[in-house]
Amino acid sequence: MTGSPQAPFADRGYLIIPGALSVDEVSGLNKAINRDREISKLWQNRGNGRHQNPNLLITTDAFDKTITHRSVLPVITELIGPDVCFEEFSVMIREPVVVPAPDPNWHRDTKHRSDHSLALRNLSVIYYLTDVDETTHCFSVVPESVDEKRSEPDGRDGTNAIDLHAAAGTAILFNAGSIHDARQRITSNERRTIHIYYGHRDQTALSNHTIFPKRLQKGRHASLFDRPNEVSERVHTVYE
Numbered sequence: 105m106t107g108s109p110q111a112p113f114a115d116r117g118y119l120i121i122p123g124a125l126s127v128d129e130v131s132g133l134n135k136a137i138n139r140d141r142e143i144s145k146l147w148q149n150r151g152n153g154r155h156q157n158p159n160l161l162i163t164t165d166a167f168d169k170t171i172t173h174r175s176v177l178p179v180i181t182e183l184i185g186p187d188v189c190f191e192e193f194s195v196m197i198r199e200p201v202v203v204p205a206p207d208p209n210w211h212r213d214t215k216h217r218s219d220h221s222l223a224l225r226n227l228s229v230i231y232y233l234t235d236v237d238e239t240t241h242c243f244s245v246v247p248e249s250v251d252e253k254r255s256e257p258d259g260r261d262g263t264n265a266i267d268l269h270a271a272a273g274t275a276i277l278f279n280a281g282s283i284h285d286a287r288q289r290i291t292s293n294e295r296r297t298i299h300i301y302y303g304h305r306d307q308t309a310l311s312n313h314t315i316f317p318k319r320l321q322k323g324r325h326a327s328l329f330d331r332p333n334e335v336s337e338r339v340h341t342v343y344e
């Protein structure tokens with residue numbers, strides 16, 4: 105990406121990186137999802153046609169590169185700071201919808217961090233793995249400036265949400281404290297996405313959704329994984 109990521113983040117709390125993943129990478133990841141769906145019992149049916157697996161990293165290493173990808177990690181590190189750490193990983197599939205699509209359930213995933221220059225407690229990356237436009241489900245987010253975030257807003261009004269349409273391979277980086285949800289549409293297309301969360305090493309873990317595989321704590325980006333959540337610590341102790 106060109107230009108500093110700070111300005112769009114300060115201004116509206118998100119930015120878009122088109123072509124973050126190549127066509128070949130997208131294709132490889134979709135094949136890995138197809139394989140995983142055949143063998144894994146870790147997929148959760150979350151209702152309304154939403155299927156999600158927060159533990160794909162357990163059954164395959166095919167997604168490791170998306171967490172540390174050269175097109176996003178330097179940007180994430182610049183936004184969060186050098187104490188950035190990994191928090192959570194999942195893959196989501198939203199099925200086609202033939203009946204009137206459910207309304208969005210506007211929400212904020214986390215609080216803000218008022219002592220951070222961008223009020224960032226947690227940052228989320230969404231990779232689109234299928235093309236997303238006005239005929240498909242899309243991710244939708246309410247722009248909110250850093251000054252608004254510093255006042256720790258708690259509202260859940262999605263009236264001003266922006267629908268983000270982009271090609272497969274696009275990465276969306278957003279402040280997880282922003283108001284957002286999926287905008288579901290009547291569509292014959294499945295939408296596939298990867299959702300990754302990052303935070304600060306000095307704060308408590310965001311969740312216990314994802315077990316961190318030990319291999320990630322040994323690689324080139326080991327420091328990103330050196331503040332595991334509680335469930336990962338327990339698993340590592342048991343299987344030491």
Ligand SMILES: O=C(O)CCC(=O)C(=O)O
Nearest residue numbers: 213242243244284285286
């Ligand atoms: O599916 C989407 O586009 C949004 C999902 C979401 O809101 C979330 O995971 O918190």
